[in-house]
Amino acid sequence: MRVLIVTAGSRGDVAPFTGLGRRLRQAGHQVALAAHDRFAGLVRECGLEYRALPGDPLEMVRARTAAPSPEDARSVFAAFLDDLGEGVVSAVAAGTDVLLTAFGPAPLSRLVAEGFGIPSLGVYLVPGVPTREFSPPGWPVTGEPSPADNLAAGRELLARTDALYSGVRRRLRARLDLPAAGGASDTSDDWPICHGFSPAVVSRPADWPAMAHVTGYWWPAVPPEWRPSDALTDFLRAGPPPVYVGFGSMTADNERLPEIVAAAVKRAGVRAVVQSGWAGLGTAGDDILLVGDLPHEWLFPRTAAVVHHAGAGTTGAGLRAGVPAVPVPVLLDQPFWAARLHGLGVAPPPLPLRELTAENLSAALRSCLDRPAYRDRAAELARRIRAEDGAAEVVSLVAHLEGGRGRRS
Template sequence: MRVLIVTTGSRGDVAPYLGLGRHLADHGHQVAIAAHDTFEEMVRETNLEWRRIPGDPNALIAGSLQRQVPGKPLPTMSDFLDGVADGIVDAAGQGTDVMVTCLGQAPVSLLVADALGVPSLGAYLIPSIPTDQFALPRATWSGAGHRADGRRMMSGARRHYIDVLPRLARRLGLASSAVDGIWERWLGDNGWPICLGYSPSVVPRPSDWPSNVEVTGYWWPPVPADWAPDPVLVEFLEAGPEPVFVGFGSMVVDDGDRLGPLVAEAVSTAGVRAVVQAGWAGLAVAGDNILSIGSVPHEWLLPRTCAAVHHAGAGTTGAVLRAGVPAVPVPVTADQPYWAQLVHELGSATAPMPYGQLTSQGLARAITEALSLDHARVDELARSVKADDGAGQVLSRINALVQDGPY
């Protein structure tokens, strides 16, 4: 069965879908990943087919943070989504029996799947189905209740698609009314299957969600078969106490010049060693007890550290929980404040330190505090997260979809 997985955004947004895709492929499905050019190599390293979606996620993230990347114009969301929609149509047209889609592109993917007459499934990295039991990420309190606030927030996101979906429906030869039912399915209504890729031990499934919405557990990015750690990294790890991991992923684009000295001073003040990952910030930190590195699988590196300073993206948060190391969350934008506050309340992280308020002294204090957290609680969460079979549950849902036909 030919499964197309649609994913856009940052590296952390894409990586879990590679783990999901690899699991599906290992169980007999032909899997293609539709993603931006930036991730072509990353997809091919996992021996999955890559299908191109145009657009520069680096520039889009920079624009959302109001930070210009030299030599790159800041795209509008409408222009970005127009290109993405065309890319999804082209990707699906290369042969697709089932479509699996991330949250941001679910409206587009649903319309394309409807046009092709193939079943589809939502695969989201965050809790995004309105509930009375807690506030959704990014939802603001209006006094009307969590469910109403969640629906209001999700409905507000429709504005990005107001022009995109009708134009896409015309291209696909669909009636304009085909767009009407997309929004309810996006929110989990009308029985459209949605799998949420985080652990129920982190965010328990609310009892008021419909039965078609399932919390599966995390989808772990695969380690490429031919990957091996740099001997310099291995030597550094073996040369002293476990270091602190520092990485901000794809969020702080081209902000390495400011971050480097700040991180170096914090590490020195805290009296620890550190492994600092460059990410899209271009972060490079020099020091006797600091090693700057490029991309290294979290599954391999994080268990060899004593704590993790990170931006609290959904994927990195899950990886740190799985590794059983305490965290210092430094949220930047989007759903990151949600995860940062949540892991703090779970006892596995210090209080969130928003990126805009980051100082060397504050970071040094937070690192020291993280090292004194209750390790029994951190270990307990790690065991729970590892026990989930997230990708396996999605596989079961897809196999059922294939038998039942289009929704």
């Protein structure tokens, strides 16, 4: 069976699906992964077929940030979505029997699957179904919201998403010769959604519909040819385990961020591996090694603690490694995961990036390193997470969907 996984966004939105794709391939399926061109090499190195999606998420973020007005920013995003919708159509048309879609492109992917008459399945890295148990990731939380507040926030967030995608969905319906209205709702209870995080991190809400699953993490595949650089292996051998500092795909325009990181590392008396990321960190120092993209699952177990933006994938990698964290959230789902890390007892209170200083960062690092409770709790959680097989449930659901195949004429 030909399985297509569609995702959009940063590396953290792509990497987990390389591991999931490998598991599906091991189960006997032909697997393609549709993503933006900057991740073509990653997909192919992991042994999966690559299908291109137009647009560059980094350039889109920069263009939205530089837009002179909110209306111009919305126009930038609308054009990005229009191109993305056409890209999903092309990716499916290349040969697909079952479509798996990440949360971001789900409103488009699901509609395209309907147009091609093939079954689809949500594969989400963040909670994507409203619940009374917590506010949805990306929703600003103040005080202690009630269960009713949480549910209302989840529904409102989905309504806002529907509004953002309404124009491109309308054009896609015409493009695919679908009725102008009708078809399955994006929030219907009978559409299967698998959430790729551990129930030990976010337990499955009791009020979720039966078709919403929490499977456990889908770990990124490490390209078989990847090897750490000599500089990295030499640095790791030259002293005690360093801390990791990286903010992934965040494009923070704080010019002082490299200075803050360097000063915090020095004040805390630690060595550090700093990942430049999209923020372009150029942090330098005697006890600092600057690196580019590399597999977190290889590096994190070799560190004493990890400082990161609390994206879903980086959060999971740190938990799997069993090391404490210093979460520095910026936007979207990051405050949700940052609060979850603190609540799980593996991290001190989050330090929002806009509030970051050398003083509070160094204090948080020393707290991670000096309090055994953080590391003990991280090790305990890691044992539970490593025992899970998050991909197995997805493989099983895909096998069930196979009976529902069939293409529109």
